[in-house]
Amino acid sequence: MTQQNPVEEKKAPHPAEVAQAYAEVAQRASRMLTQHLEKAARAGVSAPTDELGIAKAFMDLSSHLLANPVKLAQAQMSMMWDYFSLWQHSTMKMLGVPLNPIAAPAKGDKRFKDDDWEQHFLFDFMKQSYLITARHLHDTVSGVEGIDPATQGKINFFTRQYIDALSPSNFALTNPEVFRETVKTNGQNLVRGFNNLLNDFEAGDGQLRIRMTDTDAFEPGRNVATTPGKVVFQNDLIQLIQYTPTTPDQYKRPLLIVPPWINKYYILDLRDKNSLVKWATDQGHTVFIMSWVNPDEKLAHKTFEDYLQEGTLAALDTVCAITGAKEVNAAGYCLGGTLLMTTLAYLTAKRDKRIASATFFTTLIDFSEPGELGVFVDDASVTALEKKMSERGFLEGSEMAGTFNMLRANDLIWSFVVNNYLMGKDPFPFDLLYWNSDSTRMPYAMHSYYLRKMYIENRLREPGGLELCGAKIDLSKVKTPCYFISAIEDHIAPWKSTYMGALLPTGPVKFVLGGSGHIAGIVNPPAANKYGYWTNEKLPAAADDFLSGATQNAGSWWTDWQQWLTALPKGEEKVAARVPGDGPLPVLEDAPGSFVKFRLDTQKKA
Structure with missing residues (x-):
């Protein structure tokens, strides 16, 4: 007697079923194409240009x-x-x-x-x-x-x-x-894949937006951006979050983090095990972080000066008011670091010494060698971009995201084409890719200024090259102790370019080169014991000379940074732990706040 296999083998679909599935997909594609062409005709869309x-x-x-x-x-x-x-x-x-x-x-x-x-x-x-x-x-x-x-x-x-x-x-x-x-x-995988393709076209309103992850699998405050804290300040541009202490006392100098507004802040607070925010809180820092608004056409007029006044300066005022501290440690990531250095130069011109130290994560300050992003930034392309932004009031987040994805097309575009459209699979739930797909807009006035004054004209590095809020910006007069951390495989802010920026301030500067790239090189907790980092007591004029004379260290640069902060004068002084809401300003809402929850791909608050 033949024993039957308890697991019945899955039967291949009947040819008629396959034919029906193909027919349904073809009809759906035809409808979508007709709707897209009709919409384009109504909008008067012209032929593509070579911007x-x-x-x-x-x-x-x-x-x-x-x-x-x-x-x-x-x-x-x-x-x-x-x-x-x-x-x-x-x-x-x-x-x-x-x-x-x-x-x-x-x-x-x-x-x-x-x-x-x-x-x-x-x-x-x-x-x-x-x-x-x-x-x-x-x-x-x-x-x-x-x-x-x-x-x-x-x-x-x-x-x-x-x-x-x-x-x-x-x-x-x-x-x-x-x-x-x-x-x-x-061929059922190709039918599923074609349906995935049509779904992505529909989600992109006629433009292909490739899904990198299951966007329903995550939610800020639920399983990402979960470090406990409170929103303690809000204006048109930022919400300021203060995190709940986890130690009985804290360093006297609070830590203010300035994330880039080109992405959302929670890359620094994805999960407990790799959250820089939680780790810094656990070390005894009173951590504040800025959560930038995801702007619409109503904020088109906001300028780079507004981002200085209503962003870093407003946050600095608030941190000092809440904690009573006369000095703070500040850190800026990528574009946030560019703004932080600008803020330092502004404060120097105003003889304001409230920032006792500044840390720059993968930050471009000298834009003479911007890497492959420079391909997209010349006078003709920026002029064409300004025309688009002037019509709608902002740069659409998906356009900027597409540019960054092209820098690593095999990993961030074609791998998902194969998985989603050829294999017919749904993308895997992954918190980092959820963050990467959570794109943000840039206001017209601010972004135009940033592209022209920083990338094209490279005015930030010139003494007096920029004048903001009545102050001439001169980085050579910045004497605040600075810590620069860059990543050796960074494709967005190439480390040799960030190194040139580290030579501009004239105070004590430490440059550290981490392993990996723009994200993994920064989000590298000590517990992971990955990548390592290079240090050099000297700061030679050439980046290659820095690396040739550097010492490679195992583990995470986070511990080196902590040692650097506490070794500064008065860096080890502590006070009783500061609880959000105990200061003069009331709590507005729980972290992560409402600004970060607005997603462009759903056009609703999560």
Whole structure:
């Protein structure tokens, strides 16, 4: 007697069911396309324009390539020789001869992690063929002589986008994992994926907004941004949060954190185990953090001066009023650090010494080498952006998020294309990606000023280059002790660029280089014991000299920062713990407050 398997094998869908599913998806897509075209016609949408000057950049590339046909022919012959080597290698591999690959993916390239990319002859051939072509294409366009650096930067960046888009991992028939899933489900994965694609188009109101995570899985105050505290101040631009003490006494100097308004503050308070806010509170700091508003057209007129007055200066006044402290420690992350340094220079001009120390997390102050973000910031592109912002009063958060995602397209775009649209899976719930998708807007007046005065004109580094609220901003007069922490793999604020900013103030400066990138390099709690960091007692003029003479340390820079803060004059002085609401200002609401809960992708308060 044959024993029946207790687990019944899942049957493949009937061909008629598959056909019906395809028909329903096709009808839905047709309806959406018709609605989108009708909406565009009513809105008078014109043909797309080349705001970034991409076409001109590649026309320049073509003319310079054709001007040196010998070099172009050499590049083509070199690529052909690599193809010949690959064909020979593949033939020998078919015969069972073990050989090293002609082209191998870079370490950490997750696109080719499936075993079949190496073990299956056909997929291995496609992978290596792609890698050979990608390398030669990149080397050819980046090695052209006579092109100005700004144009060359655009060419390199958008060539990489093209190369990444054409990876065989991004197509159903050339990705072994997708191919197996398609055969296994009779194409149901592609039907689910197409439905996911249409859902993302609908959520983006006709624009594709790729879901990176399950946005219903998290909520600020419930399972992210959970450190207990109270909102103790609010104006048009910020809510100020004071956190509940966890120690019987606290350092006399409170800690004010200035996060970037380009993202929400809770990257520093995601979960208990990696929250810088909670860790600093547990060390005995009275922690305050600014939660920026997610602006709409009503705040279009808000300027960079407003962000100074109603942001950092208002927060500083409030912290001092609540605690009675005459001095505070301040820290700024990324764009928040740029504003913090501006604030320091303003206070210096006003002979105001309330900020006793300043810490800068991955902060650009000298914008002469802004990295790949510079591709999107020149006079023509900013002028076009200003036109858009003037019409609606702000820069849409999804546009800025899309720009940042392009800097790491394989990880932040194409991996989700494969998972969501080809594999037909829902994105995995992940708190960091929830935060990353929780985008924010920028007011027209402020963002225009920031792009022009900082990125294009680089005026912040010039003594007197900016005048804000009646004060000339001169960083060379800033003598406040400063701690700079940057990340060696940062693609948003390259560490060598942030290092140049650390040379501008003339007081005591400590520069520390952390491991990993813009987020993981900062959100690196001691308990994780990851990445490490480099320190150097000297601050040489060149970043490379700093690193060559630096000492590598294990663990987290957080402990080094804590030691630096307490080693400052009067840095170890303590007072009884300060409880939110005990000061002269009343509690407005519980942390994380209402500002942070407004999500643009749902257009409602969570």
